[in-house]
Structures are given as C-alpha cells and as structure tokens.
Amino acid sequence: MGTKVSKSGDDATEVRRKEIVDAAASLFASKGIASTTMRDIAAHIGKTPGILYYHFKSKDDLLLAVHQRAEDWGEEIFASANKTDRDPWHNLEEASISHLQALLGRPDYAAIVGGRMPPKGTELRRNLVNIRDRWEQVFRDLIDKLPLKSDEDKKFLRMALLGALNHSAVWYRPDKDDPDVIAKQIVDLIRYRMSP
Amino acid sequence: MGTKVSKSGDDATEVRRKEIVDAAASLFASKGIASTTMRDIAAHIGKTPGILYYHFKSKDDLLLAVHQRAEDWGEEIFASANKTDRDPWHNLEEASISHLQALLGRPDYAAIVGGRMPPKGTELRRNLVNIRDRWEQVFRDLIDKLPLKSDEDKKFLRMALLGALNHSAVWYRPDKDDPDVIAKQIVDLIRYRMSP
DNA sequence: GTCTATAAGAAGATAGAC
C-alpha cells in the first residue's frame, strides 16, 4: 500500500532491492548508521558502490527503505496481536513476543528500534519520526485496552516495557536465550504488579 | 586513581581538558559518536580543532576520556548506595535514582550508556568494554544482595531494570518528568513482583 | 596554549563504458 510508486513491479529489480535493503539493515544494526558506508553495503553483497545508486537515490533513501520494511513488520505484529482478541494482557504478551522475535532476529527491525535519529529539521528525520510513531502506536493501542487506572500508568508502563524489551538486544545470546521466554518474563514482571 | 599519568597536575590544563570532555560528551550523546566531528567539538567551546590535538592524542583518546569520567560517576553511585547500608531494595532504589539523575542530566554519562561500541578487535573497544563492565558491576553487586531465588532471576532483573531505566532517556522531558519519580516507579514495578 | 594552513585519506555521489 503506497510503497511501490516507481519501478513498475519488475521482479528481478525487486529481488535486488530487497537484497540491498537486507545488507544495509544488517550493517546499520551492527555498526550504526553513520559508521556504515555505501562501500560497506555494496561489498556485503559482493558488488560495487555504483549499484546502490542505480536502485536508490541516496544513502538516506536507502535508510528510509529499511525503516519502511520495519514498519511493515510492526503492522504485521499489530494485526496478529489483534486477531486473537482475547484478554488484553494476553494480546500484549503476544505482541511482545513477536516484537522480540523481530528485534533479535531481523536486522532491519533492530536498526529502527536501536538507531539514532538524524539531526532535527531534516526531511529524513521527519519521515523517520512518522514511521517510528506509527510503529509505537502498535503498543500504545494494546496498552490502552488494559484495565489500568490512569493514562499516566499506561504511558509509564509502555515506556518501561519497551525499554526492557529493547535492551535485551544488548545482552541477548542466540544460543543461550530464547526470545519467547524473555518476552514472557518481562511482561509478567509488570502484569502481576499492575493487575494482581 | 591511575587516571592522571601525564600532564603533572597543571591546573589550567586540567580545566581545559575538562571543558573539552564536557563538550565532546554532550555532542556524542546528542548526535552520536561517528556523526560528531572534531570541528563540532572545538566550535562548541569557541575554539579551533587544533586545540583538541594538543590536549588529546586522537578522537578515540577523547572518547576514552569521556568514558573514564562516566566510570568515575558509576563508582560514586556505587559508594553512596553502599554507604547507607539499609535494606537492599532501598539501596537499589537509591542507586537507580542516582543513575537516572546522571543519565538525564549528565551528557558524559548518557554518551556511555547509550553509545554504540566500536568494531571488535580494536584497542579502543577493549578499553571501553573494560570500563563498561566495571560500571555494570555497580548494579550487579547491588542486585546480588537482594533476597532472590536464583541467579537467573538476578540476571534477568538486572537487564530489565537497566533497560527500563536507560530507555527513559528517549522519552524524558526535563520540564514535565522528574528523574527521581521515574526511577522509583520503575524499581517499584519490579520490587513488589519479586518480593511481595 | 591556541591558531592557521594544509596534508592525507575516506565518504557520498555521478558519468560513461560495457
């Protein structure tokens, strides 16, 4: 929806674009955006920098594509969490699990959640803020449905939950920890406190 | 201890170094390390880049100085939290408050906590990891004294707590929120769950 | 101590060959 404006559905082109976005997302997440060069990205798929400028207008444009894909993921999470339509705490737990699976397994998603923002006033920044806001909205909606006293409680819970979840990317070890277990533990930590 | 090796205690020099570290820390925290240039730092104190290379060997050296100052802060927090020697949950709360005050009010501290690590294998990285480990030790020690069942619980609690605390830097608004209140709320969120 | 000037290199981006 609204993502494909140009490049009229060429298949090979789409595959190549996806490959580039994958590489960029992976490097952005691991080295940081500013420290990742176009040469790095091209080398990562065994190509030269020229190819990047055939498929994307600029580095900012490429970064934007990474964000857009992460946003799509956010919407999927939202949809699946709402589909179940059970008790709201259970839905939040489901979304947290999906969120953590994506964060720990998908570099593009991790790049968004952990990445720093570009300077204020730039066009890129406005775009990214919009995307990130819509993404946070997923959790805002889920938490709104919880039986809590005040809006202040809700805001605070959202921040603490996202903070604890996102921080797991720092200490997570693929072969030792399980994203599902981590997410459940974190939600439980808060759940029984807020609604015993 | 072990910090002043060269520059035999010259007073004016120390003041200047401190001013530079302040500026660097502030910019590192707000724009990110890679996006902050030596020109930025010099301009921030109304000077030219040359001055930085008189007081520091390189950008990495300057970054290291920022980390070292943040580490000192960590040790101070640790000392003050241990001095009270009351119930361990209370000590943890005190440390969390100090931590958040520093995180939200001191750019050098924020630069460390939020900053990305340099590439593996570099000398700088080894230095920073050492410093960050010692800093995390502050919380590890405090949490070790809590009456919890398993070591797994302790590790998990430490990660969730630090995640929730550090994430507040993202949404904190100086004129609306109070660091002390935020820290207390976050500790309470976990405290009553783990030891009712 | 701090400045100016500048070297040496890296990064984003483009042009044109293939």
Next chain:
DNA sequence: GTCTATCTTCTTATAGAC
C-alpha cells in the same frame, strides 16, 4: 544492471607560526 573511474566534499590529524 553493474562496473570503473572520478569529482567533490568532509574528516582526522599534523606542522609550524604566534
């Protein structure tokens, strides 16, 4: 579509004047 070659700009860092 992709590569090579290159331009321009920006960055770290140094040298030497003051």
